[in-house]
Amino acid sequence: MPNKKKRSAEDAALYVESLLFGDDPSDSEADVDKYDASDLKGAINKDGSSDEEDFTEEGLSAKEVALSISKSIVSLISSVDGKVLFTCSGTMVDHVGSATWILTSATLVRKCDNDYDAYQEGDVKIEVLLHNKTITEGFLAMCSLQYNIAVVTIEPQFDLPLVKLHDVPVCYSMLCRPVIAVARNFKSKTLLVRCGEMTRERSELDCDELLVCTCPVSKVFIGGLVMDLERRILGITFYDKDTVPFLPIEIAVRCLEHFKNFSIEAGDIICSVDDIVLYSLSQLTSIFLDKMAAAMPTQDKVTVQAEIRRPRDNTKFVAKLNIGIASGEHNNCFNNRWPLQ
Numbered sequence: 001m002p003n004k005k006k007r008s009a010e011d012a013a014l015y016v017e018s019l020l021f022g023d024d025p026s027d028s029e030a031d032v033d034k035y036d037a038s039d040l041k042g043a044i045n046k047d048g049s050s051d052e053e054d055f056t057e058e059g060l061s062a063k064e065v066a067l068s069i070s071k072s073i074v075s076l077i078s079s080v081d082g083k084v085l086f087t088c089s090g091t092m093v094d095h096v097g098s099a100t101w102i103l104t105s106a107t108l109v110r111k112c113d114n115d116y117d118a119y120q121e122g123d124v125k126i127e128v129l130l131h132n133k134t135i136t137e138g139f140l141a142m143c144s145l146q147y148n149i150a151v152v153t154i155e156p157q158f159d160l161p162l163v164k165l166h167d168v169p170v171c172y173s174m175l176c177r178p179v180i181a182v183a184r185n186f187k188s189k190t191l192l193v194r195c196g197e198m199t200r201e202r203s204e205l206d207c208d209e210l211l212v213c214t215c216p217v218s219k220v221f222i223g224g225l226v227m228d229l230e231r232r233i234l235g236i237t238f239y240d241k242d243t244v245p246f247l248p249i250e251i252a253v254r255c256l257e258h259f260k261n262f263s264i265e266a267g268d269i270i271c272s273v274d275d276i277v278l279y280s281l282s283q284l285t286s287i288f289l290d291k292m293a294a295a296m297p298t299q300d301k302v303t304v305q306a307e308i309r310r311p312r313d314n315t316k317f318v319a320k321l322n323i324g325i326a327s328g329e330h331n332n333c334f335n336n337r338w339p340l341q
Contacts, residue, residue, distance in 0.1 A: 058178060058195075058229065059195075061229045062178075062180045062193060062195050062229060063193065065180060065227055065228075065229055065231050066180060066182050066191060066193040066227075067191075068231060069091075069161075069163055069182065069225070069227075070131055070182075070191045071131045071160050071161055072091055072092045072093075072131075072160065072161055072162060072163045073089060073090075073091055073131065073182055073183065073184045073191060073224065073225070074089065074090050074091070074092065074102060074128050074129055074130055074131070074184055075087065075088075075089055075090075075128070075129040075183070075184040075185060075186040075189075075220070076088055076089070076090050076102070076104055076108055076126060076127070076128050076129070076138060076152060076186075076223070077126070077127050077129075077186050078108045078109055078119075078124050078125065078126050078127075079124070079125045079127075080119060080123065080124050080125070085108075085109070085112070085119075085124065086107055086108050086109075086110075087186050087219075087220060088104055088105050088107060088108050088219070088220065088221075088222040088223040088224075089104065089182075089183035089184050089220060089221060089222065089223045089224035089237075090102040090103060090104030090105075090128075090152065090223050090224070091103050091104070091163050091224070091225055092157065092160060092161075092162050092163065093162055093163055093164075093165055093256070094162060094165075094256070094260075095156055095158065095162070096153075096260065098155075098156060099139075099141075099153035099154065099155070099156060100153065100154050100155070100156050100157045100158075100160075100162075101141070101151050101152075101153060101256075102128065102138065102151065102152045102153070102154065103149065103150075103151060103165075103223075103236065103252060103256065104149070104150050104151075104152055104223035104236075105148055105149060105150060105222045105223035105236065105237075105238065106118060106143050106144060106145050106147075106148045106149055106150040107148065107222050107223070108126070108150055108152070108223065109124050109126075109140055109143055109150060110145070115145075116145060117145075118143050118145055119140075120140070121139060121140040121141070124140065125137075126138035126139065126140060126152055128152065128154050129184065129186050129189060130157070130160070131160070131184070131191075133189045136154050136155060137154070137155075138152040138153065138154050139152065139153050139154070140152060141153045141259075142255075142259045144255055147207075147247060147251060147252070147255055148207075148238060148247065149236060149247065149252055149255055151256070151259065163225070163233065165233070165249065165252075165253050165256070174198075174200055174211065175198070176197060176198055176199060176200060177197070177198055177228055177229075178195065178196075178197060178198075178228065178229050179195075179196055179197065179198045179213050179215065179226055179227060179228050179229075179234060180193055180194065180195050180196070180215065180226070180227055180228075180229070181193070181194045181196070181213070181215040181217050181221050181224060181225070181226050181237050181244070181246075182221075182224050182225045182226075182227065183217070183220055183221040183223075183224035183237070184224075185220055186220075192220070192221070194215040194216055194217050194221065195215060196213050196214035196215030196216065196244070197213065197214045198211065198212075198213045198214075198226075198228070198234070199212050199213065199214060200212075201243060203240065203243060203245035204240060204242065204243060204245075207245075207247075209247065209248060209251055210238065210245040210246065210247060210248075211234070211235060211245065211246055211247075211248055212243050212244065212245055212246075213226055213244050213246060214244065215237075215244050216244075217237060217239065217244055218239075219239050221237045221239070222237055222238060222239050223236060223237065224236070224237045225237065226246045233249045234246065234248070234249060235247050235248045235249050235252070236249065236252055261317075267310070267311060268308050268309070268310050268311075269308065269309045269310075269311065270284060270306050270307070270308060271306075271307045271308065271309050271316075272306065272307045273287050273304050273305070273306050273321075274287075274304050274305055274306075275305075287304075291304060303320050303321065304320070304321050305318060305319075305320055305321075306318070306319050306320075306321050
């Protein structure tokens with residue numbers, strides 16, 4: 001095994017302490033228990049061993065990279081009817097309108113009994129743990145089961161840094177190099193780091209675009225980031241029994257851009273619904289009322305396909321619109337609110 005260059009023990013200890021806790025001891029996470037502290041201070045090597053006193057250049061670089069984005073890494077937990085569905089990690093990547101976007105895995109909202117179906121917004125409760133141990137409510141904004149990614153929105157967190165995804169190269173690199181996987185644990189509330197290597201192996205999952213690394217992760221890392229020691233973001237962590245696949249960040253960015261560009265915004269014009277050309281607002285209202293009336297017996301949501309024109313850049317795109325009735329209003333929505341005298 002090749003020798004690694006080491007700093008002096010005293011200098012390295014002070015360096016790591018300043019990275020972890022800063023100059024103000026009151027800002028540290030020293031109140032966590034021993035297990036949590038080891039997760040925060042140490043990393044797990046690619047061979048699965050723990051090395052809390054890894055003062056090699058590579059070990060210190062791994063910790064420094066993870067801590068540079070620690071305030072943007074969150075943990076998410078989903079539940080349906082009070083039953084926990086899944087816990088995974090995510091990353092704050094953008095502020096859009098009056099919301100902060102969190103990029104995570106669609107596993108968060110995927111139905112347990114069906115790999116090809118996911119819960120819709122309103123059917124699933126999402127809680128988001130921030131780096132400061134604050135828990136806030138999250139809302140499902142986008143879900144792509146094809147690429148297994150999702151966007152969860154929370155109230156704007158303008159005081160917290162974002163992980164910028166604007167300068168991502170068009171083509172991703174398969175160069176073998178040291179990498180880390182980063183996540184946050186909902187229970188212990190600590191930042192987790194696992195070290196490994198990027199390989200040229202093929203993932204056994206049914207997706208040719210996935211890359212593979214050797215970081216020994218658990219399921220809590222799903223939706224977290226894979227990065228190299230130059231602070232480049234490589235992808236979104238998935239999970240498999242024998243390998244650690246991850247989605248190249250370039251693909252995730254394209255999905256985010258598509259979602260951002262082709263989501264309905266104020267000022268958009270609905271040109272047609274289910275191939276019916278619209279000429280007036282009353283016609284659109286009539287179509288929606290007919291759809292809602294048809295859904296009344298089963299109280300199901302109805303999805304229609306709409307052609308949208310965006311005047312600000314004169315683009316056209318197709319969007320799916322979900323039509324639903326608020327809970328508790330099914331029996332009253334077609335009754336006269338003010339009866340005739």
